[in-house]
Amino acid sequence: MTEKIFTKAQNEIFNELYQIDVNQNVEQKNKLNYLSWAWAWAEVSKRSNSVSYVVERDPQTNLPYYYDPNTGYMVFTKVTIDGFTHEMWLPVMDGSNKAMKAESYTYQVKKYEKYKWTGEYEDKKVEAATMFDINKAIMRCLVKNLAMFGIGLYIFAGEDMPEDVTMFEPAPERNKKTFIKTIEEIAANNNVSLDKAIEMLTETAKVTADDSKWTRGDLGLLKRGTTWLKDQLEAQKKEKSESE
Known part of the structure; x- marks a missing residue:
């Protein structure tokens, strides 16, 4: 693996993007925070000399995802800002953050009644992935990819507001x-x-x-x-x- 060395210019970009307050553009689902990809892309574009992204395609199928029957679907993106590139990946998941596959499947969870475990288990179903699910995963992967450059990174760390990273320089x-x-x-x-x-x-x-x-x-x-x-x-x- 090639070691990535950050230049002064790249650190300046990170510091600027990291300190943006993204809270007004975050949606919470199942106790997880999701940042609007369109807003994040616009903010990065306004502050960068050049920015581009690529959705990786499986070279065997030319489709914008990779698939394994045992583990499910995975998507990959690459974002380049001012000549520096970061990669990111994300599995295609359902609302319970379970990996989605080509066919639906079930798994067992503890059964609760009035917030107490009954000692029994029940089946939960994971639906088969659709192109809608894959598209959502790609755009969420893009947001995580942009976060590697600073924007919204603090919400992935579970923080409420960005810290002033210049204080660590x-x-x-x-x-x-x-x-x-x-x-x-x-x-x-x-x-x-x-x-x-x-x-x-x-x-x-x-x-x-x-x-x-x-x-x-x-x-x-x-x-x-x-x-x-x-x-x-x-x-x-x-x-x-x-x-x-």
């Missing part, structure tokens, strides 16, 4: 240098080393002291702690002075 060197200079001044004014000051702040913030690993989120958290650090060091300096 590495902190810019310029911002880190400015911040460290501020901490250096606070440390010098209170007669402690820079390393000691950073250690105090990072331990309290639960952030690594290794500035090469700081993210934007880490740096933002540390910046909010500079006033606390200054107060702590000034209090320690005063206490030491009074004890001498």
Whole structure:
């Protein structure tokens, strides 16, 4: 399998698409969330220089699905945005998320009465797949494929709203240098080393002291702690002075 390496441009596309609030375009069925494929495609198209998709066809039949008598139908798509491609696949399933086949079949489930299991089992039927079922699976597969680029990905993770993924990006060197200079001044004014000051702040913030690993989120958290650090060091300096 070829390893996929994301470029800066691809990460920027992902960050932009991931932060789109899709909640108003989600439909819930059987406790599962389904995002409108038409809306998702439109949103991606508006934000990309180029976007295209392909529905994979079985080379033996030239049909837009693969079929195995034992496991059922499977559909595949490929989406390319600004030259970068992701693949996705999805089985054709019924309303209970059971694999659909060319012929109907039954399976057993526990039988309940008044929310209590009776100790018995009953048969449930899975209808044979139709082209309507296959078409729905293809479009849902397309939505999952688009989610690999960011849009609506958070609903597949069971989250209510997208997080700000830019907070996980590495902190810019310029911002880190400015911040460290501020901490250096606070440390010098209170007669402690820079390393000691950073250690105090990072331990309290639960952030690594290794500035090469700081993210934007880490740096933002540390910046909010500079006033606390200054107060702590000034209090320690005063206490030491009074004890001498």
